[in-house]
Amino acid sequence: MLNKKRGRESAEINGSSLADIAFLLLIFFLVVTTIDVDTGIGLVLPPIPDDVEPPPVRERNLMNILVNAQGMVLINEQPAAVASVRERLKEFIDNNGADPNMSESPNDAIVSIKTDRRTPYNIYIDMLDEVMGAYAELRYSASMDRFGVPYSSLEDNSVEQDEIQEMYPKKISIAEPDEG
């Protein structure tokens, strides 16, 4: 007969050290892993203007925030504390035409941010943080009113989120820097 000779040893590969190998790799990746989540304040820069004139904006719909070289915050040329920016902004955005000096509607309200060449960066970030905070609070309360859930728990790109974003669009304008 053509019966082949077969070895007596079992044909399986010994798998008992597999766990050790896997552990070694696991420890290597554990050590080199840095789960640093990128967090920050998102912003969209305005495109370089063409020769076309920007559409005129009514004075009342514009809130000028200037952070000068000394790190002072000026709202419409009046000095203001960084901590007060949020309340001022909420009032300004959510005015809906009540006060003639403030915005006509949240959709029209534009926040214009201007800086100096020697403005300290951390003051600028603090101020921007307050601006974002104002919008976050407005969106939060709008979301609670309409849907009964916080804005942050709405799903991304859902109809509800779009609706709130349309109610309070972030219209933040970075002013053109001065020459020289």
Add this chain to the structure above:
Amino acid sequence: MSKFKKKQANTSQSVPTSAMPDVVFMLLIFFMVTTVLREVELQVQIDYADAENIEKIEQKRLVSYIYIGPERLGGNRVGETKVQIDDALVADVNAIRNIMYDKLVEQPRLIVSLRVDEDSEFGIITDVQQELRHAGTLRINYSTRREI
């Protein structure tokens, strides 16, 4: 008396370990997927600013970093504020335009993360932002830590 005798379990005392490699492999794959090996060597010193109202960047593939801070010299000394993109310091600010434009062509939905030292002055950031506007990379993100 036998009523109070402890019941002896009949099962074997050892925990079956045959599934352990599977568990370990699962963990291993998780860490392999989430690992980002540090690809740039920082040549500038950066302490991030703190902020409260921050957002996460979910899609890391879209992000490109610009580092701005005082240059690291030997020892603990730091020099002038410099701009670093990828692995090299950018000598001429006007070169940023072309670098970022090339990146934008590769990744049209590019987000530029500005990692700026908190003690910087805003002038250099204004210059960089102007360059970004010329390049057309308009989505930016000021990298900050969460304020506690």
